[in-house]
Amino acid sequence: KNQVEQSPQSLIILEGKNCTLQCNYTVSPFSNLRWYKQDTGRGPVSLTIMTFSENTKSNGRYTATLDADTKQSSLHITASQLSDSASYICVVTPSGGSYIPTFGRGTSLIVHP
Amino acid sequence: EPEVTQTPSHQVTQMGQEVILRCVPISNHLYFYWYRQILGQKVEFLVSFYNNEISEKSEIFDDQFSVERPDGSNFTLKIRSTKLEDSAMYFCASNGQGYNEQFFGPGTRLTVL
16 A cells, blocks of 8 residues: 655744655655645645656755655755744655555644744 | 635535535646545545546545536536535645646635534
8 A cells, every 4th residue: 555654743943944854655656756835724835846767856945855766755944934834745646557646644844933 | 826716615514415615726727636634634635637537536536426527617526415524624736737736725624514
């Protein structure tokens, strides 16, 4: 069964600090991996999309990395802001017949002033 | 900036009643999706829709669920006979082509009493 595990479950950091969120997956064969930001009570917003051949993708202060061999991805947030407080969700889409994505449970990030 | 819209924002219904959740995807998008998120849990894929037919559906999307694109702009999710466990946030999403960014709507919170 395809699984996406994220860690940590929650994280509290001070404004201005950096942080890294982890995503491990078992989805295979693999098509793409996406990171989303979800504010409470809102729909997810796409941050990055990486195919199996990409190692890194940046979007402003967000940088995602992918190691398809070890089936791991990370999302690094630089110089955190209060508005970064949200849930960050890793989503992996398979290939080879089914394209039903598997969502992780998310990492809840709280940025304190 | 174009966005996916959903109505209503909150729907309360009695168990056994039919509900229709409505979505207006971004106008030039071709792929449409419904997801649900039970409170405190991860987002789950329900169905994808392309070229006026269902592309894929998950195990959750049983005979009680149906989708329709009744005109050139709306995309609806119907639950024929709601159960208590259908209570969740339902998100509509759309994208243009392939691996392009998926845009999520703000969601409809469905409460079944």
